[in-house]
Amino acid sequence: MAQSDGIGRRRFMEMSGATIIAAGAADLMGCATAPARPTAPTEGIGYFSRFGVTERMIADAIAAAMSRGADHADVFFQHEVSTTLALQDGAVNRAAAGAVLGVGVRAVKGEQQGYGFTEDLTAEALRECAWTAAAIADGTPRAGPGAFHVPGRLPQRYPMKIRWDDVRPEQRLPLLTGLNERALAADPRIRKVNVALADSVGVILVADARGRIVEDLQPMTRLFLSCVAEQDGRREEAGYNVAGRAGFEFYDAARLDRVVRRAVERTVNLFEAVPAPAGEMPVVLAAGSSGILLHEAIGHGMEADFNRKGTSIYADKIGKPIARPFVSIVDDATLEGARGAINVDDEGNDAGRTVLVEKGVLATYMHDAISARHYGVRPTGNGRRESYRHAPLPRMRATYMLPGPHKVEEIVASVKKGIWCDYFTNGQVQIGAGDFTFYVKSGRMIEDGKLGRPVKDINIIGNGPKVLELVDMVADDLVIDEGGWTCGKDGQMVPVSQGIPTVRVGSITVGGQRKG
Amino acid sequence: MAIDMLDVARAATAMARRAGAQDAAAVSGRTRGVSVEWRDGKVEKVSEATTRGLSLELYVDGRYAVVSTSDLRAEALERFVGDAVALTRKLAPDPFRALPERALYEGQARVDLQLEDPALAAVTATRRRQAAQAAEEAARAVKGAGAIVSVSTGTGDTLSESWRVHTNGFEGTRRATDFWISAQVSVKDADGRRPEEWDAATGRHLAMNPQPEEVGWRAATRALSRLGARKGASAAMTLVVDARVAGRLFGRLLDPLSGAALQQKRSCLEGKAGLALGSPLLDVADDPLVPRGLGSRLFDGEGLAARRFPVLEKGVLRNYYVDTYYGRKLKAAPTTRGPSNLAWGPGAKGQDQLVREAGEGLLVTGFLGGNSNGTTGDFSLGLQGFRIHGGERAEPVAEMNLSGNHLEFWKRLVAVGDDPYPYSSMRTPTLVFEGAQVAGT
Numbered sequence: 001m002a003q004s005d006g007i008g009r010r011r012f013m014e015m016s017g018a019t020i021i022a023a024g025a026a027d028l029m030g031c032a033t034a035p036a037r038p039t040a041p042t043e044g045i046g047y048f049s050r051f052g053v054t055e056r057m058i059a060d061a062i063a064a065a066m067s068r069g070a071d072h073a074d075v076f077f078q079h080e081v082s083t084t085l086a087l088q089d090g091a092v093n094r095a096a097a098g099a100v101l102g103v104g105v106r107a108v109k110g111e112q113q114g115y116g117f118t119e120d121l122t123a124e125a126l127r128e129c130a131w132t133a134a135a136i137a138d139g140t141p142r143a144g145p146g147a148f149h150v151p152g153r154l155p156q157r158y159p160m161k162i163r164w165d166d167v168r169p170e171q172r173l174p175l176l177t178g179l180n181e182r183a184l185a186a187d188p189r190i191r192k193v194n195v196a197l198a199d200s201v202g203v204i205l206v207a208d209a210r211g212r213i214v215e216d217l218q219p220m221t222r223l224f225l226s227c228v229a230e231q232d233g234r235r236e237e238a239g240y241n242v243a244g245r246a247g248f249e250f251y252d253a254a255r256l257d258r259v260v261r262r263a264v265e266r267t268v269n270l271f272e273a274v275p276a277p278a279g280e281m282p283v284v285l286a287a288g289s290s291g292i293l294l295h296e297a298i299g300h301g302m303e304a305d306f307n308r309k310g311t312s313i314y315a316d317k318i319g320k321p322i323a324r325p326f327v328s329i330v331d332d333a334t335l336e337g338a339r340g341a342i343n344v345d346d347e348g349n350d351a352g353r354t355v356l357v358e359k360g361v362l363a364t365y366m367h368d369a370i371s372a373r374h375y376g377v378r379p380t381g382n383g384r385r386e387s388y389r390h391a392p393l394p395r396m397r398a399t400y401m402l403p404g405p406h407k408v409e410e411i412v413a414s415v416k417k418g419i420w421c422d423y424f425t426n427g428q429v430q431i432g433a434g435d436f437t438f439y440v441k442s443g444r445m446i447e448d449g450k451l452g453r454p455v456k457d458i459n460i461i462g463n464g465p466k467v468l469e470l471v472d473m474v475a476d477d478l479v480i481d482e483g484g485w486t487c488g489k490d491g492q493m494v495p496v497s498q499g500i501p502t503v504r505v506g507s508i509t510v511g512g513q514r515k516g
Numbered sequence: 517m518a519i520d521m522l523d524v525a526r527a528a529t530a531m532a533r534r535a536g537a538q539d540a541a542a543v544s545g546r547t548r549g550v551s552v553e554w555r556d557g558k559v560e561k562v563s564e565a566t567t568r569g570l571s572l573e574l575y576v577d578g579r580y581a582v583v584s585t586s587d588l589r590a591e592a593l594e595r596f597v598g599d600a601v602a603l604t605r606k607l608a609p610d611p612f613r614a615l616p617e618r619a620l621y622e623g624q625a626r627v628d629l630q631l632e633d634p635a636l637a638a639v640t641a642t643r644r645r646q647a648a649q650a651a652e653e654a655a656r657a658v659k660g661a662g663a664i665v666s667v668s669t670g671t672g673d674t675l676s677e678s679w680r681v682h683t684n685g686f687e688g689t690r691r692a693t694d695f696w697i698s699a700q701v702s703v704k705d706a707d708g709r710r711p712e713e714w715d716a717a718t719g720r721h722l723a724m725n726p727q728p729e730e731v732g733w734r735a736a737t738r739a740l741s742r743l744g745a746r747k748g749a750s751a752a753m754t755l756v757v758d759a760r761v762a763g764r765l766f767g768r769l770l771d772p773l774s775g776a777a778l779q780q781k782r783s784c785l786e787g788k789a790g791l792a793l794g795s796p797l798l799d800v801a802d803d804p805l806v807p808r809g810l811g812s813r814l815f816d817g818e819g820l821a822a823r824r825f826p827v828l829e830k831g832v833l834r835n836y837y838v839d840t841y842y843g844r845k846l847k848a849a850p851t852t853r854g855p856s857n858l859a860w861g862p863g864a865k866g867q868d869q870l871v872r873e874a875g876e877g878l879l880v881t882g883f884l885g886g887n888s889n890g891t892t893g894d895f896s897l898g899l900q901g902f903r904i905h906g907g908e909r910a911e912p913v914a915e916m917n918l919s920g921n922h923l924e925f926w927k928r929l930v931a932v933g934d935d936p937y938p939y940s941s942m943r944t945p946t947l948v949f950e951g952a953q954v955a956g957t
């Protein structure tokens with residue numbers, strides 16, 4: 001909500017009152033040498049003991065947070081070190097490194113929350129935050145935890161074979177310079193190449209009033225390659241990026257080949273583009289990053305906070321059919337190495353697979369602890385936050401549609417006149433009205449069942465429930481996109497994944513520049 | 517335990533030098549922020565914290581890196597800076613990287629920008645809560661409030677302080693307050709849609725913001741006006757773009773106006789200085805010295821003394837946003853890295869009159885998603901608003917889209933309003949375009 005002036009924020013972060021998603025390296029910040037080696041703890045306070053954090057400090061803080069009658073309280077510690085190396089004009093001539101260290105304390109009374117945070121990991125600072133948070137309630141003190149326990153072993157969804165703190169700059173630099181040389185060599189029209197390689201290793205600790213204590217080590221890496229090409233005095237720019245929770249091994253030969261090939265192809269293909277039509281028509285969404293459709297058309301609307309407040313267009317639709325029987329949509333924390341994977345959510349709850357739409361019927365919302373209590377259901381492990389500066393919210397992880405009964409060829413062949421889209425940059429939705437958009441950086445015309453000339457820079461706008469009803473063909477070629485998607489909600493950015501098989505939307509408004 | 521943050525910035529540059537950097541620029545910052553969110557009769561969330569951090573640019577043996585940390589413990593910082601300098605040494609040299617010329621630090625305006633409101637000290641938790649509550653109550657008092665599903669309001673304030681220290685002689689301090697208030701209202705439509713609308717204000721001084729009741733009333737009135745919104749037909753038409761959202765359109769030009777975009781050959785505005793980009797009504801200056809302005813500053817993000825300059829004069833492109841680094845690469849004098857406040861050439865008419873004169877078309881009150889290709893100038897943005905019929909605002913429209921190319925679109929600007937939006941540093945007035953391509957059914 002427009003709380004401060006938008007200029008100078010991230011390129012895609014200027015909107016108010018709605019949620020957004022964006023791909024690409026709008027700003028890669030952060031990232032290099034680890035001041036201390038993060039190692040996965042086994043029980044109690046492992047990692048954060050190096051900062052002087054003790055169970056006693058945490059117990060005192062939680063007791064202070066409960067001192068005015070809160071139902072629940074938790075603390076969230078975060079330490080993250082990150083490095084970005086960037087290449088421009090042929091040389092890796094800039095680096096960014098970052099360290100984030102802090103703690104947030106929350107008190108919860110019903111659906112009300114008090115929140116305080118600090119960078120100062122001392123008992124006094126923690127207690128002060130807790131008192132601030134406690135003020136949300138106004139009653140008699142409730143007891144904090146007497147002792148802490150580690151609730152079972154966490155899954156291991158992001159194994160790192162080559163840990164980032166073992167990778168020297170001398171190993172990273174050739175990756176960037178090699179991609180630059182290959183992109184320039186791939187097509188003589190390429191004039192400028194930018195490459196950025198980012199990695200981070202973060203550790204979180206969640207402890208709560210029930211005595212639960214959980215630590216998780218969460219790596220992330222992202223590689224971005226963009227090209228500017230020139231032909232007959234015209235210029236075009238495009239790129240490709242990949243991301244995952246993995247170590248340096250993520251960048252195998254096949255992935256690097258794909259990054260160069262896709263970035264270059266996407267750029268030079270734009271020279272062939274014809275103006276896109278304007279108006280309603282069938283749209284075929286290619287497998288993979290077209291999952292942005294699900295993120296916007298239904299994902300945000302299924303986050304339980306909007307539903308418990310009655311502000312989502314899906315607020316009274318659980319158990320009702322909203323799509324064809326071959327449409328099933330899930331939000332999944334378990335995809336190994338995916339950008340949206342988590343072992344545990346930021347409230348310490350187990351994170352698994354949540355079925356949002358089962359055979360066309362709306363099944364389950366995505367919950368954080370507050371909404372789960374509101375609805376009397378188990379939390380779904382969707383309580384996530386950008387950092388210790390923020391209270392958690394229900395958020396997506398990896399959202400995708402399961403394979404359907406159709407073949408890609410028959411889907412394309414079924415369209416007399418429409419467009420096919422495979423390259424997206426961002427999207428946005430209005431939760432209540434249900435109107436959503438996604439931006440097609442490039443695609444192709446479909447004429448008489450065949451793919452034709454490229455089209456580019458088209459916003460597509462539709463209404464969530466209406467468009468889901470119009471998803472009338474789903475292929476069997478599910479792809480989880482490997483791109484670095486970031487989702488924004490209430491000013492908080494979190495990493496997510498998305499995927500989809502090739503689908504056809506019978507009719508949707510295409511925002512082209514010529515009367516269709 | 518208060519840390520002297522100027523000392524932190526100075527100490528960081530000293531650490532950088534000890535670790536082997538020839539030059540460094542440090543910025544330390546501390547922000548105290550309090551916010552209250554209110555929903556449907558009670559407090560939803562209260563957040564209160566003081567947060568701090570440090571960022572540091574390093575110039576090491578002709579090489580460059582930028583680092584940031586919130587871990588300011590002395591021994592951790594020393595190690596962090598040492599590691600960062602070691603990392604910087606591994607990079608390729610970059611002859612264009614250096615601190616700004618000292619001469620550009622000189623000549624800061626001798627004005628009091630009044631960025632800090634002493635009234636902050638008197639704002640209490642009770643007062644914030646009452647303001648949020650009053651905004652909701654006003655929203656629920658409007659005619660037709662029976663359709664309201666939910667009202668969320670909020671208010672808050674921050675005090676931000678920062679200290680900038682460069683090893684070539686610059687030191688600067690900045691303190692600023694912000695006060696914001698917002699209301700969002702969801703209403704239930706006959707077809708099951710729950711359209712939402714909002715109103716919000718941000719000001720450096722508390723007295724610059726409207727009363728909470730006004731914010732709540734406007735949010736509810738806007739939300740109720742969305743009931744029954746439909747998609748219209750695709751056509752080329754006149755658009756009257758509300759001042760509140762016109763920044764979403766003009767903001768798309770900021771990327772291609774940047775030195776980085778020019779130097780990287782991804783700006784559709786390259787080589788356009790001195791040429792007409794838009795109609796003569798497109799008249800925009802960058803003005804960092806507006807008293808109480810949201811973008812006001814005495815020095816910019818590199819320490820350069822801030823001064824007003826024209827960006828577009830009667831439609832003609834006069835200046836780009838160029839920082840020291842890309843200025844050196846482009847062999848151009850730096851202006852400033854990014855916008856401060858925008859000052860628009862004067863408009864004489866209010867929005868109602870502009871709608872009357874438009875006769876037929878669309879009044880755009882919101883953009884949804886979309887993007888702009890800074891390399892070619894093509895853009896495509898979702899929109900909603902109202903049909904203009906017979907010079908009057910008529911039925912609501914939604915789920916439509918505007919497409920165009922900046923190099924052509926701004927020439928269609930035929931009128932600007934007298935109503936610059938005060939709650940954003942872009943300060944856009946209502947803008948009227950003729951013959952814009954809108955997609956719908």
